[in-house]
Amino acid sequence: MRFPSLGLIGLGAALALTSFVSSASAVVTFDQNLASGWHQGTGTSNGHFAVDTEANGVELGLRASIRKVGAITPTGNLYIAPVGIKEGVALWNFEFSVNPGSLTGTYSLLTITGPGGVLAFDPKIIPDNKPIGGPLYQNSENLAFAFLGGPLNFNPYLSGVYTFDLKLFSANRELLGDVSIQVNAVPEPSTWAMLILGFAGIGFMAYRRQSRPAVLAA
Template identity: 80%
Template structure:
């Protein structure tokens, strides 16, 4: 009995030390402002981000927005975007990211995009036109229709599809420091849906008329 009690005490002490040593869990919030602020580009405002906030000062954000209009209001981390294109073959929607490594040095990020046509992973920090803020924070607004993204993904802006964006931050020792993801469902606009419904109704009515007409002639 004494040895069993000692084992239980040892296990309890080990668990307590392990729990104390573990870092605080990440907090992922939805439809939020970035605490770091949104400074990339003009004409767009902060808000509607899915945000991972870490105790070490790391903040990662992702969102989808209507091109030249503004952010899309999500449901959780799900963003509904319209199918369609603007010249020269860009989607009607953008994805936007923000990476703030806080005071940590030597970090790097990986953005993985998964779509119907393929998967692409890259370090978004290497995009040449990231907002120059004179600090560790970097942000950008990108479109899957841009050649360096759309080519590897076989992206078609006029086709419906589900796209997953996953943004991770790593230390120089390859330890994961943060992770945030969103899903963008590209679907036909409501007007397109209405036209499709009317089209199907018209086809059904024509089929009904063809079926009824022979019956009337036979009578």
């Protein structure tokens, strides 16, 4: 997103400090389709979400995806994403879906914890959430976007572990739903292969240097 972050961060901090009443039963499933569907409009399809399904039609979803490619297949609620940058942002996105169902007056809180810090905000107020005009709201975000990467001190080139926790509250601060995922950002397999070959090459050269005097002495 490209918009000022002060209001967003301030609201998130206020919500993070607000006490709430816990009552959600948290029926969480992994690697699932959203019953609400995926309407965000990035061209990616439904699926591979961690989903919390509650009463009154409440459904929360989180997942990680490769930017402009598609969702990452998780193991439980763990997603392995590649480090690096393309078109000025990280190679991977996080994607959320909030459906308050038949309930009104709700608000959500997305808390992101990473190596550079913690950020909490209400994703409902992101301007380009999809679909527009209904209670359901969804989006695909990137930690390298200015309003996220700045407070988190995010570096897309570095490996790291990121936890995303999405909660939905009623107007009287009752917890209605909660789902979380973990994203491990690591070098791509091809990068690991190059590093391993590089280390192997260094080891071979060191071996040759050590063995050469013995050959000459013979």
